[in-house]
Amino acid sequence: MMVHFDYYPKDDARIRVLEHRLENAIKRAGVGELGETEFHLDGNDGYLYMYGPDPDRLYVVVSPVLKSSTLMTNAEVTKFHGSRTQTFVIHRDGTR
Template sequence: MPRPPSPVMMVHFDYYPKDRTRLHALEHRLATAIKRAGAGELGETELHIDGNDGYLYMYGPDADKLYAVTGPILRASPMMAGAEVTTHHGARAQTFGLTDQRAR
């Protein structure tokens, strides 16, 4: 299945350079879970050069399935405290806090 032209889910999070090792471990857990579930793939991770925030990009046919697979992993990571998730459903996007009750 070809990758959609844009991510269907992205996570905006606070990032500090000291977190690089923990971030790589989180990326590995996410990529493995997404692949096992057949939900798509983890794309690139964008880290801003000033070292204060970043984005995880995920691709797949169904943003809700991606969130169902990755949400528990993201919520369990202390690095993701305060993160915002944006899911794309065609032209419609929804942004919510990772710990927002509506997101579960």
């Protein structure tokens, strides 16, 4: 699963806290692992990568953490189901 979000260097500390919360939630639920976070320094793009055998279950576990972070407002989530993908936006009101 990939989460594409707006990245600003001033948010580094908040992103690290978010990563820690995601990693803990994923480990507790045993649904996969948090991968590397990617930042495009020439723009304002950030990407969180999460891996697990069931992207739907992974999203159920991480969605409360993502939705609780204002950094993830309007973030784009892509779930990979083999060769098929499902992409949607986390809206400001916390809906998918």
